[in-house]
Each structure stands twice: as C-alpha cells, then as structure tokens.
Amino acid sequence: MAAWDTSNRREPRPPRDAAEQAAAFRDLCRSSPWKWHSLRFEYLDRPLAAEPGSPGAAPDPDRVRAWLRRPGALRLETADGLVLQSTTGINDSRDVFYTRSTRKTWLLPPHLVTPVYDDHGLVRRRPEAAYGEPGFGNGRFAAALDPVELAGNAPVPLEFPNANPVELGTITDVVHEGRPALEATVTPNPGYRPSDPGAPLCRPGRTLVRIDAGTGVCVASRWLEGGQKDDGTDVYGHWLRILAVDEYMLDDLFLAESMNLTDVRRHISWELPAG
Numbered sequence: 001m002a003a004w005d006t007s008n009r010r011e012p013r014p015p016r017d018a019a020e021q022a023a024a025f026r027d028l029c030r031s032s033p034w035k036w037h038s039l040r041f042e043y044l045d046r047p048l049a050a051e052p053g054s055p056g057a058a059p060d061p062d063r064v065r066a067w068l069r070r071p072g073a074l075r076l077e078t079a080d081g082l083v084l085q086s087t088t089g090i091n092d093s094r095d096v097f098y099t100r101s102t103r104k105t106w107l108l109p110p111h112l113v114t115p116v117y118d119d120h121g122l123v124r125r126r127p128e129a130a131y132g133e134p135g136f137g138n139g140r141f142a143a144a145l146d147p148v149e150l151a152g153n154a155p156v157p158l159e160f161p162n163a164n165p166v167e168l169g170t171i172t173d174v175v176h177e178g179r180p181a182l183e184a185t186v187t188p189n190p191g192y193r194p195s196d197p198g199a200p201l202c203r204p205g206r207t208l209v210r211i212d213a214g215t216g217v218c219v220a221s222r223w224l225e226g227g228q229k230d231d232g233t234d235v236y237g238h239w240l241r242i243l244a245v246d247e248y249m250l251d252d253l254f255l256a257e258s259m260n261l262t263d264v265r266r267h268i269s270w271e272l273p274a275g
Contacts, residue, residue, distance in 0.1 A: 021171045026151035027122035032216035033110035038069040040244040047222040047237035071109045073254040074134035087254040125154040139196020147218035165192040177241045180213040
C-alpha cells in the first residue's frame, strides 16, 4: 500500500489552534485506505448502552465478529461462531474478454495510488481510485471503515462557515477500547453527502463520533438528538472494537470451500527417518 515517506517527514508538532485541530481530524478521516490492509474487529449496529467495564455493562449478543482484508474480502460471524457472510469472489479477474465503456471500472485500488500527505503523515487530498468497503446490513458498516464522508476528498478552498461536509465541535483525545482516538461532536451541513443516504454516519443535529488514531476508522457514533428506546438503548449509531490490525489472513478464511492452504504462521515439523 502507499506509505508515508518518513525521510521527508517534518518533526511532529501538536496543533496550535482550533483550525489546525479540525484540519488534523479531517485528514485522519481521509486516511483509512492507506493506514491498514487487514482488520479484525467486533461490530454493533447501535451505540453501547454502557461502556465496557462500567457498572451495568454486559456482553451484547447482537455483536458480530469480522475479518476484513482489502480489497473486498470479508467474513462475519455471530458471537456463537455462526457464519453470517463469507466472500466468495476474491479471486475474480478481468481478462481480455472483459470490456466496459466506462473508465471507472479500471480505476486502481487506493493502496496502489499515492495521496497528498500533510506534515503528520495523514492524507490531505485523496486521488481518484476504486474506493469502497464490503458492506453488511446497511451502508453505515462500510462508511465506518472509511469515514471520508465526514471530511470530503480534499480540504475546501477557504474555511467559510458551512463549507465543509460537517461542522466540528470541540475535539478531544480519548481512549476507545484501549486504543487512542479523537472524539468530536459533528453537525452536517447542506453539502454533506453520505455514501449511503439511508444510513449516514451523522444525522441532522448533533452526532458524537470517535475516529481511531491508528487506522482512521470511525469506531463509534451516537446521535444525540434521537432519545432512547423503552429499554434505555440509543436509537441510532454504531460501536466498533478493533482487535487486530494488518494480521495475516489466509484465503480459506473468506471462501465457502476450503482450498486446503497451509497456514505459514504455524510450525511444520519434519520427521527424518532414523539411520
């Protein structure tokens, strides 16, 4: 994947004002395609009623376990190990018999093209590429893995009011499931264009979002204007717990039928005949 060239990197400087903090938050939202290749995580299609470890928190049976390897390979299981979804076309290719009139079909995956980075190694401007993450349930699942809809592909020419896709409240450093993240309250502007209009990351009014600092994934969202259900759970948002980043994943994990490949992470013993 395209990597930030550390030889050209300037010494990191903490943001000095609110404008620099907002720019860093938006650059982080653009950076996911270049920050990781595979991800193992747990996902819940609504906010948690209570933070893990807090009084009253309990395991949620609606959580799904996910293994994702870019581009396009996804496996989902329930907490009990029941397979909900497994990719079957990860080895499809386009040969000389494949023709299409649009150039969009032939765009390269994001990790094969180089974006414009800022001084901190985050993506300032995204190039044209074949973006898109595997989905499950609704479009918020894929949008959380690459939350560019909160920032747009590039900075707006000038920081006029309502020029960005969303307005940012105070940005704070938090810890989400043991990993550093940035948290902010966002409000959509008229120019906000979610990847799935039926399941945006933020709805009208205020939405609390968290962006993982290491991957650029939106690990939590909670709509602050919607109230709660009768059982006390929030009505709109999501929660995601990252378990492993860039873990080695075999094709067998994503195929309906095993290819009987050898897992090279495991030691193979060789028995030599005596004598």
